[in-house]
Amino acid sequence: MIRRVMSLLVALGAVVAALVVLPAATAQAATCATAWSSSSVYTNGGSVSYNGRNYTAKWWTQNERPGSSDVWADKGACGTGGGGEDPGQSNGFVVSEAQFNQMFPNRNPFYTYQGLTDALSAYPAFANTGSDEIKKREAAAFLANVSHETGGLVYIKEVNEANYPHYCDASQPYGCPAGQSAYYGKGPIQLSWNFNYKAAGDALGIDLLNNPYLVEQNAAIAWKTGLWYWNTQSGPGTMTGHNAIVNNAGFGETIRSINGAIECNGGNPAQVQSRIDKFTQFTQVLGTTTGSNLSC
Template sequence: MRQRVLALLTAMVSALALAVFLPASSASAATCGPGWTASAVYTGGNVASYNGHNWSAKWWTQGETPGTADVWADQGSCDGSSPGGGSGGSCDYPAWVAGRAYVTGDIVKYTDGKFYQAEHDNPGYDPVISTWYWEPYTCGTTPPPQGGFVVSESQFNQMFPSRNSFYSYSGLTAALGAYPGFANTGSDTIKRQEAAAFLANVSHETGGLVHIVEQNTANYPHYCDTSQPYGCPAGQAAYYGRGPIQLSWNFNYKAAGDALGIDLLNNPWLVQNDSAVAWKTALWYWNTQTGPGTMTPHNAMVNSRGFGETIRSINGSIECNGGNPGQVQSRINSYQSFVQILGTTPGSNLSC
């Protein structure tokens, strides 16, 4: 019995010694999960790391920063590098290494101190020489979601802080399927530039996505071209400007409706009552109509003719060639702001 007690006492002393002399850090922190990014969509239970902690989403979220929104539950500190976006668009990207394989979306810091993003998989080509494989990246921005619209909902809200709730992000994304080439043609730079150009023009047309219908009601009866064989069945004053591009005239409602499979000639009010329909009419004009210009705004952007050419296709001689330089500059200002939000450059030929 005495020997058993002595053995027990010896074991207790050894345990106490270990507790005293072992460093507290021996209990290692959890490994950091994928880094949080503002553009990603998270659902309940998804884990992301941010600022040295793992966070678990309680429900669906996008663009809400862990630690500042109730949707995230703190799972405690973590160690190790995060394979994802880190701190949501920080500048902590690895140095480029010649001959190291990179995949599309990788971001590196080059020897000139600038950042580049892989546009295509490559075996370590030089970013400033192989422009097919690399494009400049503005540090501090979030890459677009893979396979998705190049504008995230948080970026959209940043562009339009006072927008009318009618112009919803979900309405816009629901309309994208009607014209899959929009903001989805060419390099990532061109995709971002086209999205910014489109949104800058609709911002100008609607006062920052505030106005759904044309504000000058005196113009309403003027948009009925009675020479058309179908006339104006919804009424002479029914075809006033509506939606993001302010669609107007009976013949435009007829053409847009035919292209989209929606009877807008007889029911033009759909453009002011259905967000997705409104966005579709704007995309219809952008992708298919030259207006007073020589090409569609879509073609102007994907063929590098510049933002100025999109202005010409929308308002032509009313603004271009000295018609109204103030209005042109207003559109340019919005475009320059939006490309900055999207982390790209505006390109050339901004004015018309």
Template sequence: MSRVRLLAMLAATAVAAGVVAVFNMLPASAAACAAAWQSSAVYTGGATVSHNGRNFLAKWWTQNEAPPGTTGVWQDQGSCGGSTPQPPTQTGSAGGCSFPAWVQGRNYVTGDVVKFTDGKYYVAEHDNPGYSPTISTWYWDPYTCSGGGTTQPPTNPTTNPPNNGAFVVSEAQFNQMFPNRNPFYTYNGLVAALSAYPAFAKTGTDAQRKQEAAAFLANVNHETGGLVYIVEQNTANYPHYCDTSQPYGCPAGQAAYYGRGPIQLSWNFNYKAAGDALGIDLLHNPNLVQTDPAVAMKTALWYWNTQSGPGTMTPHNAMVNGAGFGETIRSINGSLECGGRNPAQVQSRVAAYQRFVGILGVGVGAGNLSC
């Protein structure tokens, strides 16, 4: 039962008994403050801290991110050591609501009601760091109020949470992203490759996991023409990818280490490093990247999760730490595309990312889209 309805019932009872009463909003007792947040401390999922008069719950491992933070790791548990602020209420203006405007990047908690840029109102179904109500529909529901009254925010959201054990991209969404893909690139091959890097698309909030998956697939889309090309198309480049200064040389042949797979793995030293990391002898068998769909995807995930290329961080870290999609471009091909070198190529990647997050129902996230 809502607080407003409860007070109305109490008022009616008092009048019936001949008692004149004035009902005020009763102050809510705040919880005791947890131990103060420390920048040097390491917190794991379930840890509770206090900061600036509020308690926060850690959703996963974190260090040196002051609550409420920007990555979504901290869940606001409300005020501590004082009165808890009441949820926003409608002021009674005729014909509609008077809730505050939505602000991108502001932390919202379950039950918050905002007015979005489309002029409509939305209620937070789950805590979130300012995701768009029209994109992140798991976090927001439409909210209706009219006249002098208002529909109360739901107190027990019924939306099912995402299945954290499954890949955040369904097969139907994968097919929607790549309608013209080569049959070599299969959804099952992608899913089979995920075990090689379990942190991929499994780190952070549901939105962050989807954003990382979308970022990876957007770069893959650009590198392969929409998952069409398995191998590098410019065959004239093939003999150039053998670095003979390496002690192991090029045992598969001078022209054997051309670009293959979703992120076009090339050079003998990259085949050696990826193979060593994955437990596959790619130095002697580079063709596995163009004949085994799971191996192909694993090499792409190897680069994504472990290599920074011309950038300063891995693409995985760029997405989970809030640096933004632009830094994934820099780490993959920044020396040729970023800093104004090839804005059309950069925009191609950005456009794919924007399309893919739309398919997954999330916003573009924090950080720069471009590089």
């Protein structure tokens, strides 16, 4: 009898030991709710996701970021189905694809988010300098000016074709090999003039002087020309758009560098205000601040 009991105890011990070494069950993260949008209205019980967490609205709210306002109840981490408007993307850009689509709901399919992120390697300091607040502010400033130039990323090329022959400066030693009417405004910053195509092409390692049409045919090249101007050209201003933001000179100086000769110093206050309004909207989408000196 004792032997039988001992055998049973040994067998039971083996079972217990086997149970002990079994791995613990892994908790599954909740599915993420629909991404929070700064332009949407939420009422009591409305669920959203933001920065990888789910939240539920306690009462009516609009433009109050989850996690930064007591209007939202934190329902915990989520791991599938998105994660909300988290600016921390695998591509390193502070603007998520969801935020990009929110900024440009009617954009031309030519202006792809992938084209923009593919272009970032040309200017790695863009939206990647300073604090998170400054990084997001620069992205918002660039995209606000781009939105103004293209009607919300609708226009790939300049609408007024009567202007096309005007953008050839024949005094340049290289002339206009693609034709006098080939250097009209194209792309997100509406690059124009043969000398700008020459300079941008040289900087990017692309022959844009002989083939300026690449800017309206290839999304990544189009975005690269916009980033070239933003990061390297001061235009009629005194600094680049990049330096204006990262050195806290203000959004107004980015306007001056792009179209200041026409719009600034009272030249066209309505156009200046339009750019400021779009910049303010985009900073809200990204959850950052505008800083001071918005006008020029």
